[in-house]
Amino acid sequence: MGFYSMFRWKWLLVSGVASLSLFTFTILPATAEDGGALYNTPYDISNGERYFERQCSRCHGFDAKGNDETGAPDLTGRLRRASTEVGIFNIIREGVPGTAMLPVDADLPDTRVWQLVAYIESLRYDPNSVELAGNANAGNGLFRGKGDCDSCHMVAGRGGRLGPDLSRIGENTAPEDLLNAMVAPHDAVDPRWWTLRITGADGVARTGFRMGEDSFSVRIMDNDANLWSYRKNEIRDMQRIEESTMPSYDQLLSESELDDLVAFLFSLRREEN
Template sequence: MSLLAASALLASVTFWSHPAAAQNVLSKALQDRVQENPHTTEADVAAGAKVFRRSCSLCHGADGTGGDGPDLTRGVFRHGSSDAALFRNILTGIPNSGMGGIYQPDKSIWQVVSYVRSLSRGGGEEEVPGDPRRGGMLYRSRGSCSDCHRLNGSGGRLGPDLSDLGWRRAPDHIRASIVEPAESIDGGYRTVEVRTESGGIVRGVLRNEDRFSIQLFDEFENLRSFQKTELTAIDKPEESLMPPLGSFFRGRDLDDLVAYLYSLRPE
């Protein structure tokens, strides 16, 4: 099969996990791909926005400021900021991360690249008010953050690891997560509450669910598994297990805490 035929075939479907064989064909095809984005008009950006909403926003947020995947509005990308690098990362995904590839015609991928560029604030880092050093002290002393969050290898596991938060999230999102956690619940951390036959209630983070059983990580960090037949109710409230902490952190304290969390980057 020629490379062209192969990419036409692959372009006809969009799927996330793909066999290694298909990947090889693609990476070979990548070798002679264009280096500079040929599709950068306003119409291209609009077309890219559509693909983004459908295939990317689930992880990167509707406005690209981050979700389970990193904030894409910085304009600087850890895995490469050139057009060619963006193209490659979007086409093949990033190995051993949550991000699979997307099979679309080259043109749509370039359009997504244009859209991602259009999100960029240009300056890389966003200026944030606040003193990260003081914020670090607040993090350690107030609000029990480390009961639920890991940071550089220590702390609880009920909430997401915050070690690289500043790379994954824009400052506004970080601020909202603290003040109004229910507004921006992280996809992997849905709250679930089950009631057992004996009347007990167990609350935690949903891990897995199928027709017959449900697994959750309870508030004491135990992985609990239930057969659905032994439960009288399963509720998934649109609430975060993280309490709203806006009353503990306001004004300068909140600015400092956000500045600290935004400064957390992968090495």
């Protein structure tokens, strides 16, 4: 399967959620002997991912990277208990006896289990084998130029601090998630990047990241990196905004520019030599 096609599929997910429900109930024939090979299309992976988010992420985490509190391991690296698709299938079907890893509901069709397997397998691809449509050099140019991404993001020590440092973003983020971050930035924003909108004694509403707070005052930093400090007893209105301050680039950049940026971001990894 070309990774690129999966990434396109996600693109469709982003822009056509309504039409998706049409497919959700399609029933595919399946028996356990079919093996995972039949169920590893982008469609299967994305179904597996959604099922994973509903049923498995509370222990394994939304990104499947595991969770120390629940003891559920990271599923994105090499697995301890299984090295084949059938092995993963059996763990999901039967659980790991004596641990919190319970078997899935016995009524869950094999198809669904294979889709979970396909999703887990998709987390362990070799980045060098991923073929992307975009051009990383062009993406670099957009990042520093037209896209103005570097006003908020740092890469290799250059750029702004109004968003996460992206110097190693390619190590743990799949291409379709990079695309998602650009076209749907308001999905699942880490609380670290929530903002406060405060109207103080001067009647002006200002929005910024929460930099500090004590019993008497709260401090925010706005998008121009100005710090504002408010005495709590003078605040007229304060709202917490759980959206990203990052604009959606869905309309701002063309599809091929977005492809280039994905290729650039995906190439950002720790230097290996």
